[in-house]
Amino acid sequence: MATITLFFILLLCLLTGMPIAFALGLSSITSILMFSHDSLASIALKLFESQSEHYTLLAIPFFILSSAFLSTGGVANRIINFAIDCVGWIRGGLAMASVLACMIFAAVSGSSPATVAAIGSIVIVGMVKAGYPEELAAGVITNAGTLGILIPPSIVMLVYAAATEESAARLFMAGLLPGLMMGGMLMLVIYIVARVKKLPAQPWVGFRGLLRSGISAGWGLMMIIIVLGSIYGGIASPTEAAAVSAVYAFFIAIFIYRDMGPLKGVPWRKDKDEGVISIISRNLALTVTALPRSFFNADVHRVFRDASKVSIMLLFIIGNAMLFAHVLTTERIPHHLAHMIVDWGLPSWGFLIVVNILLLIAGNFMEPSAIILIMAPILFPIAVKLGIDPVHLGIIMVVNMEIGMITPPVGLNLFVTAGITGHNITWVVRAALPWLLLLLFFLILITYIPQISLFLPEYIDKLHGY
Numbered sequence: 001m002a003t004i005t006l007f008f009i010l011l012l013c014l015l016t017g018m019p020i021a022f023a024l025g026l027s028s029i030t031s032i033l034m035f036s037h038d039s040l041a042s043i044a045l046k047l048f049e050s051q052s053e054h055y056t057l058l059a060i061p062f063f064i065l066s067s068a069f070l071s072t073g074g075v076a077n078r079i080i081n082f083a084i085d086c087v088g089w090i091r092g093g094l095a096m097a098s099v100l101a102c103m104i105f106a107a108v109s110g111s112s113p114a115t116v117a118a119i120g121s122i123v124i125v126g127m128v129k130a131g132y133p134e135e136l137a138a139g140v141i142t143n144a145g146t147l148g149i150l151i152p153p154s155i156v157m158l159v160y161a162a163a164t165e166e167s168a169a170r171l172f173m174a175g176l177l178p179g180l181m182m183g184g185m186l187m188l189v190i191y192i193v194a195r196v197k198k199l200p201a202q203p204w205v206g207f208r209g210l211l212r213s214g215i216s217a218g219w220g221l222m223m224i225i226i227v228l229g230s231i232y233g234g235i236a237s238p239t240e241a242a243a244v245s246a247v248y249a250f251f252i253a254i255f256i257y258r259d260m261g262p263l264k265g266v267p268w269r270k271d272k273d274e275g276v277i278s279i280i281s282r283n284l285a286l287t288v289t290a291l292p293r294s295f296f297n298a299d300v301h302r303v304f305r306d307a308s309k310v311s312i313m314l315l316f317i318i319g320n321a322m323l324f325a326h327v328l329t330t331e332r333i334p335h336h337l338a339h340m341i342v343d344w345g346l347p348s349w350g351f352l353i354v355v356n357i358l359l360l361i362a363g364n365f366m367e368p369s370a371i372i373l374i375m376a377p378i379l380f381p382i383a384v385k386l387g388i389d390p391v392h393l394g395i396i397m398v399v400n401m402e403i404g405m406i407t408p409p410v411g412l413n414l415f416v417t418a419g420i421t422g423h424n425i426t427w428v429v430r431a432a433l434p435w436l437l438l439l440l441f442f443l444i445l446i447t448y449i450p451q452i453s454l455f456l457p458e459y460i461d462k463l464h465g466y
Helices: 002-015 020-035 040-052 055-072 075-087 093-109 112-129 134-149 155-164 168-197 206-216 218-232 238-256 276-294 298-330 333-344 348-363 368-385 390-404 412-421 425-448 451-463
Strands: none
Touching: 002 020, 002 298, 020 298, 020 368, 055 075, 055 093, 055 112, 055 155, 055 218, 055 238, 055 298, 075 093, 075 112, 075 206, 075 218, 075 238, 093 112, 093 134, 093 168, 093 218, 112 134, 112 412, 134 155, 134 168, 134 390, 134 412, 134 425, 155 168, 155 298, 155 368, 155 390, 168 218, 168 238, 168 390, 168 425, 168 451, 206 218, 218 238, 238 276, 298 368, 348 368, 348 390, 348 425, 368 390, 390 425, 390 451, 412 425, 425 451
């Protein structure tokens, strides 16, 4: 009876248009008060424990803050210029460079909508000016932006790790190869389309130009090495690496690139004849004097405020979803479902078909973090009983969440692209649809070739002697 009440109230709340976080919380609290002996105080304690007991979740606000500094500063612009210099000279290279820029920015942000907003707001206009159809430009960016939750560090992977007690570091390792593979597939299809439609190519800037843009973007690219290198090398946990990334992003945005903060617009050198020692000493003095003022700067306050809003919203959803998962666990719903499916004799490949169908449907209506927190406790024990690696299951769920980001009516990437282009959601859906088919094909590969996901974590485990 408690289970029926739980899902009935949740469905009723969603049909009335209530935000998912409130719907999850209200259905959970109502079920607890009606069918258990827990008090309101114990519910409040459970909400607090859902955040404090999962150390991995602390990484989420840090990655969001890091992404906010990188998006507000000129890091995205420099990454785009570097990507264009790398592959822009190939036919269709500007669209391919957009995918490469999304891959690089995904590796420093961990967020799909942030990737679409930061990269798409610059490259869509650029592609249209270069002679690309606007629908193609919008479709490419909407889909490439989904790599933000597949290429590590990924906020959705952190949520899965918290929900299943799996290693976030192993999930990050598992997502790297599929992310590179998906980006490569997108670029290959773009090249074929470009040959058919005779899309233009950018002039080759030469190795000197490539080196110049690489050095310009180097501080941003260095974050990939700092974050992923420290995690894969066993130097830091994902949470510690996230904290370092936030401090590093703050430092390069304000003191290196100077696109915001008290040193905004201040050049590194006064004139061409200024010596190296003079440049270093003068800028070191500027950095020391500007550091205290940077915390009172309006640009910095705005970044902290925007990052706080996103963090609070996401963690509020996570807290309520974990309360919902607690009710499911108390009612032993995952346990009963696991036994039922095992008794059916459903093979692992058949179970994975069911998983993908459920997640694709849920992705149309709910936010990825909420889906992970609701579905993972149900699917995880069944997958373990059927011999499916939990890390492999996690990557399958993340790829399904990628598809959910570009399917209406709740696809976040669709709304971001609509805001950038000024078109309505229907137009954006039509633009993204051909590329969505490629993502569905990629989902099949990830589902039934587990070594794509498991090769890197297993290889690193062997290196460490596990």
